[in-house]
Amino acid sequence: MTDFKRYTITAALPYANGPLHIGHIAGAYLPADTYVRYLRLRGEDVVFICGSDEHGVAITLGARKEGVQPRAFVDKYHGLMKKAFEDFGISFNIYSRTSNQVHYETAQEFFKKIYDQDLFIEETSDQYFDEQEGIFLADRYIIGTCPNCGNTNAYGDQCEKCGTSLSPKQLINPRSTVSGNTPVLKPTKHWYFPLDKFENWLKEWLIDGHKDWKTNVFGQCKSWLDQGLQPRSITRDLDWGIPVPLPDAKGKVLYVWFDAPIGYISATKELKPNDWEKYWKDPETRLIHFIGKDNIVFHCIIFPSMLKAAGDYILPDNVPANEFLNLEGDKLSTSRNHAVWLHEYLQDLPGRRDELRYVLTSISPETKDADFTWKDYQQKVNSEMVAILGNFVNRVMVLVWKYFDGKVPSEHELPGTDDRRKRVLSLYTQAHTDLNKSVKEMTDALKNFRFREAQFQMLNLARIGNKFLADTEPWKLAKEDMEAVGCILNYALTVVGNIALACEPFLPDGAASIRRQLNSELEKSKSDFWKKEELVHIVLPQHQLGKAELLYRNVEDTEIEKQVERLKKPQQAAAPVATTENAVKPLKPEIVFDDFSKLDIRVGTVTSAEKMEKSNKLLKLRVDDGLGGRTILSGIALHYTPEEMVGKQVTFIANLAPRKMMGIESQGMILMAEDKDGKLKLVQPTDIVSPGSTVS
RNA sequence: GGCGCGGUAGCUCAGGUGGUUAGAGCGUUGGAUUCAUAACCCAAAGGUCGGGGGUUCAACUCCCCCCCGCGCUACCA
Numbered sequence: 001m002t003d004f005k006r007y008t009i010t011a012a013l014p015y016a017n018g019p020l021h022i023g024h025i026a027g028a029y030l031p032a033d034t035y036v037r038y039l040r041l042r043g044e045d046v047v048f049i050c051g052s053d054e055h056g057v058a059i060t061l062g063a064r065k066e067g068v069q070p071r072a073f074v075d076k077y078h079g080l081m082k083k084a085f086e087d088f089g090i091s092f093n094i095y096s097r098t099s100n101q102v103h104y105e106t107a108q109e110f111f112k113k114i115y116d117q118d119l120f121i122e123e124t125s126d127q128y129f130d131e132q133e134g135i136f137l138a139d140r141y142i143i144g145t146c147p148n149c150g151n152t153n154a155y156g157d158q159c160e161k162c163g164t165s166l167s168p169k170q171l172i173n174p175r176s177t178v179s180g181n182t183p184v185l186k187p188t189k190h191w192y193f194p195l196d197k198f199e200n201w202l203k204e205w206l207i208d209g210h211k212d213w214k215t216n217v218f219g220q221c222k223s224w225l226d227q228g229l230q231p232r233s234i235t236r237d238l239d240w241g242i243p244v245p246l247p248d249a250k251g252k253v254l255y256v257w258f259d260a261p262i263g264y265i266s267a268t269k270e271l272k273p274n275d276w277e278k279y280w281k282d283p284e285t286r287l288i289h290f291i292g293k294d295n296i297v298f299h300c301i302i303f304p305s306m307l308k309a310a311g312d313y314i315l316p317d318n319v320p321a322n323e324f325l326n327l328e329g330d331k332l333s334t335s336r337n338h339a340v341w342l343h344e345y346l347q348d349l350p351g352r353r354d355e356l357r358y359v360l361t362s363i364s365p366e367t368k369d370a371d372f373t374w375k376d377y378q379q380k381v382n383s384e385m386v387a388i389l390g391n392f393v394n395r396v397m398v399l400v401w402k403y404f405d406g407k408v409p410s411e412h413e414l415p416g417t418d419d420r421r422k423r424v425l426s427l428y429t430q431a432h433t434d435l436n437k438s439v440k441e442m443t444d445a446l447k448n449f450r451f452r453e454a455q456f457q458m459l460n461l462a463r464i465g466n467k468f469l470a471d472t473e474p475w476k477l478a479k480e481d482m483e484a485v486g487c488i489l490n491y492a493l494t495v496v497g498n499i500a501l502a503c504e505p506f507l508p509d510g511a512a513s514i515r516r517q518l519n520s521e522l523e524k525s526k527s528d529f530w531k532k533e534e535l536v537h538i539v540l541p542q543h544q545l546g547k548a549e550l551l552y553r554n555v556e557d558t559e560i561e562k563q564v565e566r567l568k569k570p571q572q573a574a575a576p577v578a579t580t581e582n583a584v585k586p587l588k589p590e591i592v593f594d595d596f597s598k599l600d601i602r603v604g605t606v607t608s609a610e611k612m613e614k615s616n617k618l619l620k621l622r623v624d625d626g627l628g629g630r631t632i633l634s635g636i637a638l639h640y641t642p643e644e645m646v647g648k649q650v651t652f653i654a655n656l657a658p659r660k661m662m663g664i665e666s667q668g669m670i671l672m673a674e675d676k677d678g679k680l681k682l683v684q685p686t687d688i689v690s691p692g693s694t695v696s
Numbered sequence: 697g698g699c700g701c702g703g704u705a706g707c708u709c710a711g712g713u714g715g716u717u718a719g720a721g722c723g724u725u726g727g728a729u730u731c732a733u734a735a736c737c738c739a740a741a742g743g744u745c746g747g748g749g750g751u752u753c754a755a756c757u758c759c760c761c762c763c764c765g766c767g768c769u770a771c772c773a
Contacts, residue, residue: 145773172773216767219700223768226699293701293767323701323766362721367709368702369766376707376722383722387735395732402731452709456721463721470737475730550733617772635772659773669773 004286004317006045008279009036010264011090012291013053013098016077017062020084021339022372023325023332024292026360031322031451032290033090034361037505038446043527047279050085051096051267052078055241056256057138061177070240074099084342089353089508096267098259103266107259108245111234113310114193115246121192121231128156128168128183130176136237136251137168137176137183144171191244192231193258198305199229205308205315206300214449216293216367217321221300229301234258261303281312289319296321320449323365327372328567338567340372349559354507355381355552361455361506374560381555384459389510390551392462393499395469396492397517397548403478408493409486410541424472424484428491431468435461435495436534442502443533451506458502465495490539497522497538501529510551519546600655601671601695603685604630609642612662620664621645623652626692633666639680651683651695 011032014024029050036048054074063073078097085095096103114120128137142156156168168174169185176183206221213221234255235244241253269276279285289299299319307313325332332339345356359377362384363370400406414421442457469492474485500514500522515521518539525538604623612618617635619642632652651671658667672680685693 214701216701220768221700223700227769297768326766363708370708379707379722382733383735386733391732391735395736397732399731456709459721466732466736469731470729473729473731478731552733554733612771633773653773656773661773662771666773 003284005282005284006279006286007036007039007047008264008268008285008287008314009039009046009048010287010289011048011050011092012289012295013051013260013263014081015056015058016052016054016074016081016097017058018077018334019080020342021332021334022327022342022345022356022360023339025088025342025356026325026364026370026372027292027322028290029085029090030357030360031320031364031449034357034451034454034505035288035290035446035449036091037508038443038530041501041504041526042530046093047268047271048091048093049096049264049267049271050090050092051094051098051263052081053256053260053263054078054097054099055253055259057141057236057238060238060240061141071099080343084346087346088342088356094267094271096263096270098263098266100266100270102270103259103263104242106266106269107242107254107262110262110265110306110310111254111258112245114306115191117309119194119197119309120234121194122189123192123233124187124189126185127188127237128174128176129186129188130179130181130183132176132179132181135239136186136188138236138238139168141177142168142171142174142183143177144168144174188237189248190233190235190252193234193302193306193309194231195229195302195305196231198308199225201308202229202301202305205304210318213318214320214366216323217296217300217319220293220296224297224301232302257298257302258306261298261306280314283314285314287314287316289316291319291321293321293323318449323367323369325360325363325365325370325372328374328564329371340563348563351509352381354509355385355555358385358455358507361451364452366450366452374563378555378557378560381552385510385552386554388466389459389462389499389503392465392469393496393514393517393551394548396465396489396496397545399469399474400489400493400545401548403474403482403485404489406545408539408541408543408545409490411487411490414484414487420477420481421484424477424488427468427471428488431464431491431495432535434464435498438464439498439502439529439535440533443530446505455506458499458506461495461499461502465492465499468492468495490541493518493539493545494535494537497525498529498535501526501536501538513549513551517546517549519544598655599653601651602654603649603651603689603693603695604691606645606648606650609645611637611642612664618661619645621650621670623650623668624691625652625654626690630667631665632668632670633661633664634670634672636670636672636680639672640682648682649684649688651685 009032012028014020032048036046039046052074059074060070063070066073068076074097078099082095085092098107128142129135130137130141137156139156144156156171156174174183175181203225206218207225211218234257235249235252236255237251238253239251241256242259243249244252244254265276265280268279272279280287291299296319299316299321304315307315327338327340330338346353349355355377359380360372362380363372363376400408403409414425438457438460442454442460445451445454445457469488472488474488474492477485477488496514497518497520500511500518503514504511504526520538520543522538525536529536602625604625606621607624607629608622610620612620612633617637618633619635619637619640621632621634623630623632652668653671654668656669658665660666671683673683
């Protein structure tokens with residue numbers, strides 16, 4: 001890492017449609033901030049870039065739902081996130097936004113640069129069009145029945161119930177969320193980025209060149225490359241976004257994932273209008289993206305290809321993506337309000353920023369998904385931050401005030417004539433060796449993005465300090481050898497000072513508190529410590545210390561009980577973001593009796609059932625329909641086992657055109673009720689009826 | 697179904713080109729201590745390293761099969 005002259009560090013641009021929760025923080029912003037603080041302490045030239053991602057259909061959808069213009073909508077969430085980051089102490093050099101003028105220009109230039117090389121593919125295809133509103137419908141504006149799980153509210157790009165990714169044309173009964181009408185297919189032109197043409201280059205650059213990346217990141221990328229890449233459309237028909245900078249592109253905007261990562265560049269431009277280029281084009285600059293695992297593909301495959309295509313840009317040197325954070329054993333969920341919101345945390349537990357940083361780093365999902373629990377939070381704060389770190393600093397302060405009136409005892413050689421002094425000397429040597437070892441391990445871990453380990457080694461300094469005091473027992477020596485006590489406490493203060501330096505990237509508030517207590521900014525020692533990676537001298541003899549203050553307070557049971565309670569009744573405090581998921585689905589357009597009577601609905605009895613081979617969602621059912629039986633495939637394998645299906649009566653559409661799936665023809669469709677949580681339940685008559693009975 | 701990542705003490709996690717009694721922190725228990733936010737320090741208990749095969753003088757570490765978690769992907773009337 002010494003080969004690089006400067007650093008460009010980015011943290012994923014949060015999407016401006018809701019507040020931030022601890023999952024976001026643990027995934028990207030906290031590790032990035034810790035790393036950046038470390039670099040700054042070393043004296044490196046670093047820019048830490050972030051901002052709100054404010055385009056895309058989800059924004060327009062959200063705005064519509066709140067009854068405001070997209071602009072007002074993103075203003076609100078941008079403000080909310082910016083403030084939460086600031087209040088929490090994430091130290092961006094700039095927190096920008098993709099709706100800025102600079103970004104519009106940058107993204108358009110970027111597009112043009114690739115366009116001028118004739119790299120894009122132009123293609124006209126049929127897309128759904130809402131005739132009443134006169135607009136093309138982006139994937140997410142179309143809702144229909146998911147062909148997989150039967151969810152009647154699946155989006156055109158993905159069914160959020162079963163997670164299947166879809167294309168709008170797969171939806172059954174598509175309807176526009178704008179007008180409620182059935183959309184029609186109409187041709188429209190779009191531009192595609194030829195990812196496939198970068199496949200070989202990516203393999204060389206990434207697979208051959210970056211085996212040093214985290215295994216989860218590397219493995220995921222390799223998996224994608226092995227599956228083969230396809231051109232991706234990078235424009236949309238929308239009125240919110242960055243206009244495609246071409247004469248024949250009225251009503252077209254850049255697709256959000258195309259413009260968002262360029263936001264890193266525009267934000268840098270905004271921050272450094274005159275010399276932004278050296279942070280993006282100089283090979284001696286190290287570019288690092290901090291993201292969550294959901295973003296791996298964009299940052300490791302797509303964005304690098306874009307940068308490569310645009311030419312003369314540097315590429316990410318590392319992308320330390322984290323896995324996900326769970327909460328109390330459950331996935332974080334915005335719609336169920338199962339989350340710890342950052343702004344609420346800061347309100348409910350004021351002055352406890354370090355506590356959240358510490359706990360989130362200690363369980364940082366570096367290699368696998370992690371779980372945040374309030375009990376664990378309490379335990380870690382109380383038994384590690386308070387009992388080990390806070391207590392060590394405090395007892396040193398108290399001892400120095402007690403025996404030396406708050407004046408740093410002078411350091412000097414301790415003549416080691418008697419056994420007692422020899423013992424102190426050897427304990428000092430041992431402590432010093434251990435401390436230096438931990439400092440080295442801490443910095444090594446930081447360089448390799450292992451923040452859990454780094455923080456552990458940081459806390460280890462306090463552990464060693466505690467042991468040093470317990471072993472040397474200055475309070476006993478005070479009765480017989482004050483000179484020795486002075487030496488011991490002088491050294492203990494040195495350790496405290498070094499802890500102030502060491503904990504700065506992890507616990508900035510604690511670091512500040514220790515500096516106040518030492519009555520010194522430790523300015524001169526900072527870069528020394530972080531560059532030499534060993535204990536440094538800091539405290540001057542006869543220097544007057546500040547007053548002792550407690551670093552951290554214990555977390556009481558009542559404090560966390562309140563938080564746990566809140567999570568137990570999640571529906572009460574509705575999530576600040578409305579989603580379609582928690583609403584009862586809107587009615588479909590009205591039909592006439594004739595429409596209904598076209599359906600032949602019948603009841604039959606399942607005579608046999610088996611799991612479809614090579615499918616984990618399909619069951620193959622044999623249904624007695626009173627007419628000799630028929631085979632029906634149904635995507636319910638996640639809800640019913642074959643065994644429990646046998647003998648059950650089911651309601652099915654009897655005159656639906658047969659459809660082949662995975663080589664087998666399905667002769668009908670089983671009707672299911674979908675519960676709020678997405679669970680499917682059979683629709684059955686309350687009593688047994690004879691097979692073939694009709695429903696009307 | 698395919699692919700990726702993971703499955704090690706109660707909890708959070710280390711580890712290893714295969715080789716003496718598998719490690720740490722927290723928690724628990726016992727002891728010691730009083731400078732300190734009943735904190736610190738010492739010690740102990742606690743694991744057939746997801747399961748089953750195989751290779752080997754020797755596997756938690758390599759190979760095969762299976763199970764579980766998370767993610768991507770396919771099928772999805």
